[in-house]
Structures are given as structure tokens and as C-alpha cells.
Amino acid sequence: xxxxxSSIGRKILMAITGLCLVLFVMIHLVGNTTIYGWIxxxxxxxxxxxxxxxxxxxxxxxxxxxxxxxxxxxxxQLTIENRGGRPQQYAVKATQKATFASENMIWxxxxxxxxxxxxxxxxxxxxxxxxQLVTDAEGTVNVFAMIVSGFQNFFVSFIYVAAMVxxxxxxxxxxxxxxxxxxxxxxxTLPVIVKAxxxxxxxxxxxxxxxxxxxxxxxxxx
Amino acid sequence: MSDHKTMTLTLIVWRxxxxxxxxxxxxxSAKNITEHHSFLEMLDVVNxxxxxxxxxxxxxxxxxxxxxxxxxxxxxxxxxxxGQDRTTVCQLHxxxxxxxxxxxxxxxxxxxxxxxxDLIVDRTALDKIIQxxxxxxxxxxxxxxxxxxxxxxxxxxxxxxxxxxxxxGACVAGCPNGAAMLFTSAKVSQLALLPQGKIEAAAxxxxxxxxxxxxxxxxxxxxYECQAACPKxxxxxxxxxxxxEFIKAQFA
Ligand code: HEM
Ligand code: SF4
Ligand code: FES
Numbered sequence: 001x002x003x004x005x006s007s008i009g010r011k012i013l014m015a016i017t018g019l020c021l022v023l024f025v026m027i028h029l030v031g032n033t034t035i036y037g038w039i040x041x042x043x044x045x046x047x048x049x050x051x052x053x054x055x056x057x058x059x060x061x062x063x064x065x066x067x068x069x070x071x072x073x074x075x076x077q078l079t080i081e082n083r084g085g086r087p088q089q090y091a092v093k094a095t096q097k098a099t100f101a102s103e104n105m106i107w108x109x110x111x112x113x114x115x116x117x118x119x120x121x122x123x124x125x126x127x128x129x130x131x132q133l134v135t136d137a138e139g140t141v142n143v144f145a146m147i148v149s150g151f152q153n154f155f156v157s158f159i160y161v162a163a164m165v166x167x168x169x170x171x172x173x174x175x176x177x178x179x180x181x182x183x184x185x186x187x188x189t190l191p192v193i194v195k196a197x198x199x200x201x202x203x204x205x206x207x208x209x210x211x212x213x214x215x216x217x218x219x220x221x222x
Numbered sequence: 223m224s225d226h227k228t229m230t231l232t233l234i235v236w237r238x239x240x241x242x243x244x245x246x247x248x249x250x251s252a253k254n255i256t257e258h259h260s261f262l263e264m265l266d267v268v269n270x271x272x273x274x275x276x277x278x279x280x281x282x283x284x285x286x287x288x289x290x291x292x293x294x295x296x297x298x299x300x301x302x303x304x305g306q307d308r309t310t311v312c313q314l315h316x317x318x319x320x321x322x323x324x325x326x327x328x329x330x331x332x333x334x335x336x337x338x339x340d341l342i343v344d345r346t347a348l349d350k351i352i353q354x355x356x357x358x359x360x361x362x363x364x365x366x367x368x369x370x371x372x373x374x375x376x377x378x379x380x381x382x383x384x385x386x387x388x389x390x391g392a393c394v395a396g397c398p399n400g401a402a403m404l405f406t407s408a409k410v411s412q413l414a415l416l417p418q419g420k421i422e423a424a425a426x427x428x429x430x431x432x433x434x435x436x437x438x439x440x441x442x443x444x445x446y447e448c449q450a451a452c453p454k455x456x457x458x459x460x461x462x463x464x465x466x467e468f469i470k471a472q473f474a
Contacts, residue, residue: 007401007441008431008468078441085400085440087333091234091247092326094300096450098398102443177444183466186459 008181010074015181017071018174022200024064025167029207035147035220047143072113079106101173108170115163122150148222151215164208171201228254229321233268235280236328241336247326250280257317261304262287262294264316281340287312289453292388295395296341297328302392302451310390310453330391332400334438345391347437348405352389354433355426356409358418377415384412386454396451399440404448406430407464408456414467424474427467 003009034046041048051057101108122128126141132149134142151157175197179185185193214220231252238245252268259267262284269279285293294311298304304314319325327341335343373381385408393404410427413419419426435441442461449458 002428002432003472006428006432006468007435008465011441012465012469078443082399082401082440082443085333085438086331086398088331090297090300090328090331092300092328094305095447096301096305096396097447098445102445103398105443173444180444180458180462181442181465183462183464183469185462187457190459 010078011181013070014074014078015178017067019178020067021071022171022175022178025204029204032211033207035144035211043144043147044142048140068113068116072109075106075109099173101169102177105170105173108166111166112163112170115159115166118159119163122156123147145222147211148215148220151212154216157212157216160212161209164205167208168201168205171204172198175200228256229316229319229323231255231264231319231322232324234324234326235340237280237340238329238337240339245337255316257315259316260287260312261296261298261314261316262312281342283342284312289313290388292390295330295343295345295390295392297326297330297395299326302330302395303390303453305450308453308455310388313453330395332391332394332397332439334400334402335391335394343391345389347439348389348391348394348402350437351402351406351430351433352409354429355422356413356430358413358422360418360421362418371417373416381412381415384408384415384456384460387412387452387456388454390453392451392453393448393456394439396447397440397442398445398447399443400438401442401448402434402437402439403442403461403464404452404456404458406434407460410464410467411460414463423467424471427464427471431464431468 004013031046031050032043035043037043039045118128122131123146126133126146130153131146134145136142151160176190176194179193179197180190211220233250233252234247235250236245237248250268250272252264253271255264255267262282265280265282272279283293283295285291287294289310289312292310294303296303296311298311298314303309303311304318306314306318329335329337329341330343330345332343334347335345337343387405387408389405391402391405394400394402397403410423410430413426414423444458444461446458449456
């Protein structure tokens with residue numbers, strides 16, 4: 001199909017999968033804030049409800065895997081093609097509009113991939129060496145205790161904060177890039193979308209880092 | 223020489239015999255340059271000195287020297303066309319520089335633009351993109367009455383803004399991916415906006431964008447360096463429009 005080999009078609013698939021990931025990241029953050037206890041039973045109850053029906057969990061995981069695969073696959077392919085677009089670099093280059101974030105999308109993206117693997121080994125598979133797991137009589141893991149004891153460790157908190165800096169960089173370019181790629185943009189909307197995209201990336205960053213930081217600082221305790 | 227104050231500049235210029243030659247930088251001194259010289263006239267002065275010394279002059283592209291043909295193509299201190307807003311190299315004047323400045327001059331660098339000699343690159347690839355659909359093939363008959371097809375003024379203006387593209391290739395030269403999206407989107411938008419162009423809009427956007435990739439141009443990553451490089455102020459909103467046209471074309 002021409003769409004899947006074309007330059008714009010593949011970009012559009014990256015943009016749509018990227019947007020799916022952004023929506024996931026937003027919903028995930030709202031869910032994570034249950035650690036502050038604003039629903040009865042807090043994050044333990046949230047985690048319990050989320051995994052109440054295993055088929056749904058596995059369908060969701062399969063869909064996310066497909067989305068991430070498409071996003072990364074085309075990301076790598078397009079980046080390799082683009083590196084070939086200018087085989088010989090300029091001796092002097094005056095960059096006028098490109099940013100650190102826009103020039104390093106592949107690296108921030110690949111770092112996010114490494115983080116996603118670590119994150120799933122940590123809180124999904126729960127197999128990071130040194131983890132302290134508290135289980136009740138029925139064998140259910142106390143998720144709240146797991147997160148708190150995890151983030152009390154400096155290195156664990158550091159990894160999460162560093163990953164969120166990476167996510168901020170990826171999204172500060174990625175969100176506005178989505179609108180341009182999908183064509184929902186013009187000269188009046190572009191400056192607004194660039195600012196709003198960076199703002200959304202910043203809100204996500206602050207929301208996420210608040211959890212390890214409040215735990216590490218001892219504000220949120222077990 | 224008149225009573226003009228003159229400047230002396232150091233030029234570091236890319237010299238390359240042909241596409242297979244690896245090429246290298248050579249340093250030259252540009253003497254007796256006044257602020258009224260255009261950048262190309264400055265090079266003419268340098269070339270006269272080179273010829274008098276029995277050396278090969280610096281080969282560069284140019285034609286109209288009034289900012290409309292799109293032939294002059296030099297990356298000056300890292301900026302295509304020298305980085306002055308909406309200015310081609312031929313319209314860039316030496317008053318932008320100071321006595322004693324060092325200036326790097328390089329050709330457009332992109333896989334799709336092989337170097338012919340020194341600062342001249344082969345931009346046939348842009349013609350290929352136009353041949354893939356940058357035209358309309360409807361019969362217009364004899365010269366029609368001016369307003370026989372009414373076009374709203376904002377649409378006419380938008381189309382004319384896109385039509386400002388002179389095909390110089392600075393957008394490609396400025397793009398870190400060597401992409402030709404701004405150039406292609408200008409023509410796709412110009413024609414898609416007008417009644418005569420709408421008829422073939424779907425086939426046009428598909429063919430022109432696939433030719434773009436066949437010619438070896440990269441893909442867009444929305445850095446917007448192209449717009450900064452464009453001497454005609456062609457806006458990246460046309461890339462967004464081309465992306466919309468591309469999506470529409472999938473359902474046509
Ligand atoms: C898992 C590893 C990831 C890799 C390897 C990766 C790689 C990339 C690459 C190479 C681009 C294209 C950059 C460009 O066109 O300038 C991109 C764009 C994007 N990414 Fe990612 N990314 C990853 C994860 C994510 C995540 C977790 C999110 C969201 C939370 C995300 C959201 C986006 C968005 C919105 C775009 C913009 C799409 C567009 O250009 O229109 N990515 N990514
Ligand atoms: S869009 Fe601008 S920079 Fe690109 S070819 Fe046309 S005039 Fe030159
Ligand atoms: S020589 Fe024609 S645009 Fe510069």
C-alpha cells in the first residue's frame with residue numbers, strides 16, 4: 001500500500017501512535033495520583049480494579065505493544081533515512097529553528113524505551129533486585145508499600161526523574177509535531193500549538209516527578 | 223577606485239572539481255570590496271583577481287541577480303542564502319559584513335543535490351518533483367475573461383503566497399534531513415487551492431510526494447529550518463496543508 005511506504009503516510013502513523021502514547025501517559029498519571037489517597041483504598045484499590053479482569057489487561061497490553069512497535073519501528077526507519085538525506089555535513093551550520101529536543105527525538109525515544117522496560121520489570125513484573133514486597137494473607141502485593149519503599153531509594157528515584165526529563169524533551173517537540181504532521185495547523189495556530197505542547201509536556205513532567213520526589217523527601221510516607 | 227571605503231575579507235570557499243572529487247576548502251582574500259557590492263559581485267571581484275593570477279575562478283550559479291530565478295545557491299556562514307530575512311544570495315549586500323570578517327561559503331548539501339562543481343549543485347530532482355504533478359492538465363481554451371471563475375480573495379492570496387516559491391532549494395539545504403517538503407508543499411498547496419488544480423489534487427499529492435522520496439530527499443521532522451532558510455517567506459503552514467491533502471487523497 002502506497003500509504004505505508006510514503007514519507008507522509010509513515011509520519012502520520014508515527015503521529016497517531018505518538019498521540020495514543022501521550023493519551024496513555026495522561027491517563028496513567030491521573031491513575032498514579034491515587035497514591036495520594038483521593039479514592040477509597042488509594043493506589044492499592046486502583047491497582048486492584050485495574051487488574052480485576054485479566055483478559056482486558058492482556059488485550060490492553062497487546063494494543064500498547066502494537067502501538068509502541070509501530071512508533072519505534074517507523075521512528076528508527078525514518079531517522080535512518082533522514083541521516084542519509086544529507087550525507088555530507090556543513091563545516092559551519094547556523095541552526096535557526098531546530099531545537100535540542102527536535103534534533104534528538106530518536107535518542108530521547110530510545111531512552112524512553114529503555115525506561116519502559118525497566119519500569120515494567122520494576123512495577124509490573126516486580127523483579128528488580130533488592131525490591132521489598134509486602135503481601136497480605138491472600139498473596140496480593142501491597143502496591144502502595146512497593147512504590148514508597150522503591151522511591152525511598154535514591155537511585156530508583158533518580159532513574160524515574162531522569163526518565164521524566166527525557167519524556168519532557170520528547171513531548172516538547174512531539175506534541176506540536178503531531179498537529180503539524182496530521183495537518184491540523186496553520187501560521188496562526190503554530191505558535192500557540194508550540195507553546196501549548198510544551199506546557200502539556202511540562203505539566204506531565206511535574207505531575208510524574210512529584211511522586212518520587214514527595215516520597216524521597218519523606219512527605220509521602222509508608 | 224572611487225572614494226568608497228573598502229573592506230578586505232577572508233573567504234573560506236568549498237572547491238570541488240566534479241561530483242567524484244572529495245573537495246576541500248580553500249582560503250582567499252577578497253580585497254577592494256565596498257558595502258554596495260552584492261555578495262555575487264564580491265565573488266566576481268575575487269574571481270577577476272584569481273583569473274589575473276592564472277588560477278581557476280570559483281564556480282557558482284546565478285542568473286537574474288534580482289532575487290527571482292532561484293539559481294544563486296550558497297550556504298554562507300552556515301545559513302542558506304546568508305540568513306538575511308527573505309533575501310537571496312544575489313540580493314545580499316556586503317554592508318551586512320564588516321572589514322576583516324571571515325566568511326565560509328559552501329554549496330547546498332543534500333543527497334538529492336549532487337555537486338557539479340565548487341558551489342554549483344544539480345537540482346534536477348526539484349524538476350522531477352514538478353514533472354510528477356506540479357501542473358494542471360485541464361483545457362482552459364483561449365485566454366479566458368479575467369473573472370469568469372470567481373475565486374475568493376483570501377484563497378487567491380493564499381495560492382499566490384505558495385506560488386512565491388522560486389525553486390531555489392534553500393529549504394532542502396537548510397533541512398537537517400535534506401527534505402523537500404516546503405518546496406513540494408508550496409506547489410501542491412498553490413494548485414489545490416485553485417479550481418483548475420483541484421481536479422487532479424489527489425493524484426498530484428501522491429505522485430509528487432513519492433517522487434520526492436525516490437529522488438533521495440529525506441522525511442520531514444518538523445524542525446522548521448526550511449521556513450527560516452526560504453528567501454520568499456514560504457510558510458510551513460503549506461506543509462500542514464499538504465499533509466491534509468495527502469490524507470484526503472487516501473479517500474479520493
Ligand atoms: C518507546 C520509545 C520511543 C521511541 C524510540 C520514539 C521515537 C520517536 C521518533 C524518532 C519520533 C519522530 C521524531 C520527529 O519526527 O521529529 C517520535 C515522535 C513522537 N513521539 Fe516518540 N518515541 C518513543 C516513545 C514515545 C512516547 C512514550 C511518547 C508519548 C508519551 C511519544 C510521543 C511522540 C509524539 C507525540 C511524536 C510526534 C509525532 C510526529 O512527529 O508527528 N513517543 N518518537
Ligand atoms: S520553498 Fe522557499 S527555499 Fe524552498 S525552493 Fe521555494 S523559494 Fe526556495
Ligand atoms: S541569481 Fe536569480 S535569484 Fe539570485
